[in-house]
Amino acid sequence: MPGLQSAAHVETAGAYLEAYGRMRLIREFEAAMHRLFLRGEVHGTTHLYAGQEAVAVGVCMALDPDDYVSGTYRGHGHALAKGTEPEPLLAEMLGRATGVCGGRAGSMNVIDLAHGLVGCYGIVGGSIAAALGAGLSAQRQGRVSVAFFGDGASNQAYFHECLNMASVKRLPVIFVCENNLYAEFTPMADATAGANIAARGAAYAVRSAVVDGNDLWAVRAAAGEAVTRARAGEGPTLLECQTYRHYGHSKSDPAPYRTKEELERWRERDPLTLARDRLLAEGVSTDDVAAVEQATTDALDRAVENALAAPYPDPAAEHATEYAP
């Protein structure tokens, strides 16, 4: 798969077409995960990212390949947006030896250091601290560090402690809150006082913005500004990207707490449809869009086929050590 991040960050229609392809890849990856879970090929549970694609992709468009990202247990989109290949990612979900972590991590805990993915975290808010620490390194290395997290995480100590410390130390960290309106099963109004996460940044002197998280262009613009500030030594930024997940919290959650009307309203603002419409409106040909869509589907089909054919890890051949030598 072509990488999203280029040193030039040319905001051409071509770059957005490529980004749209990556969003499609995430959507199709999660659809495949849904199917494979029902077939018993994905074990335990999984948390699907469909509906939120513009956030991860828009942010990662603004990054260099060696910048750092930390994701959540809903992290397949974060990994794919940062550059993890779909086949080793899917193989990891299936618990196969060819997985990006050899099947040791699973859906919630993916790590791909080669692509700057410091980790994905099964505990709400964990990504925030990982990005804070990566920010200490990034400050010395001329890089930036991004934490993806949900609205639920804004009530964790991680959020408050890390925003404060990043601000005090002027660290090049971008805190990207994916506000999908539900902390697991609980609506935001019942769990998040003030219902305004961006406003919490102001308390820590962290520049903050509310972003339409379903609009790839809006996310890319906000992230680009945050990256520029971070690289200039101007410290962290908090982006509250308002979006919506298409599936429930996890595979055990059919999300009965959401109304049909709400679902319909958000489906009308599906980030993929919005991106496709805008690409066409800006003069990208339907043939070019179709070619990207076909290439994405082909890539994912290959990934599914190969991942399903890959062996499970052999316990006798693991040779795991408790400690690094």
Place this chain on the structure above:
Amino acid sequence: MTVSELEFRVAIRDALAEELERDASVVFFGEDVAAAGGVFKATPDLLERFGPDRVFDTPISELALAGAAYGAAVTGMRPVFEVMFGDFMALAMDSLVNQAAKFWYISREQGTVPLVVRSAVGAGGRFGAIHSQTHGTWFQGIPGLKIAFPSSPAEAKGLLKGAIRDDNPVVFLEHKRLYSVTGPPPPSGQEVIALGQAHVARAGENLTIASAGKGVADALAAADALASEGVSVEVVDLRTLRPLDLPTVLESVAKTNRLLAVEEGPRTGGWATGLLGAVAEEGLHDLDDAWILATDETPIPYSPTLEDAFLPDADAIAASVRSRLGVAA
């Protein structure tokens, strides 16, 4: 104190300074550690010497500190951070237990987590229940973490340097009743002690006492008293509670046939029970007797009379040995 004597707190500072000097990826941070030099005055002058990019004060945010160290460690740095009192480590648990300790394994060895978290631990300072605990055992059951607990100034310097050079997350315990202790500097060639190797601090014939941290100093004092009564005690300084160096303990027990584990902490869930279990499993044929001297199953009391009675000090160790061996004082 003679010129050549080393104070425990200076040993800590020297180890940090030497490693900061040696390796540009080492950084040191925590609450009041830089400008103020630490509440136990273990880290003065490091800020002045290495500057605010390498040595810095932080908010009182233990969870963020642990996360910051973890994230920095997996991206190329060697962070050392201080959590002022070990009791406060309860606030840092998620990042250490669920992030740092898991990374090497679940990433399938994509990277290492070279971090050290130093804390003042232990009772005897009249600090009460929530500034006196020894939190090592909270982490005893976490694969991937190491736990170091030095017993003397020389051991403190060597083990801290070893911990900083180790590529795994290390929980480093500094007993607050040892900070003002002085002793000889590390012997030539032992300036760095690799983690995981216990050390026979005193050779003896009749009984092995295994301990760590201040317990070793107490055991050595008890051994002196018992020697005059005809009991020859071997003292094994475990140095690290995870991993436990079982072979060194087994070798000692093969000689003495008796084992006393001295732990400043409750018996239930402590490292001493694990050690006795392992010795029983591997060396039962060498054992005539084995027991544990630990603390009561209550929080640590404040009042001097209560706290003194609570702690297994040198007198308590000697009394326990006499009672168990049927020796008169």
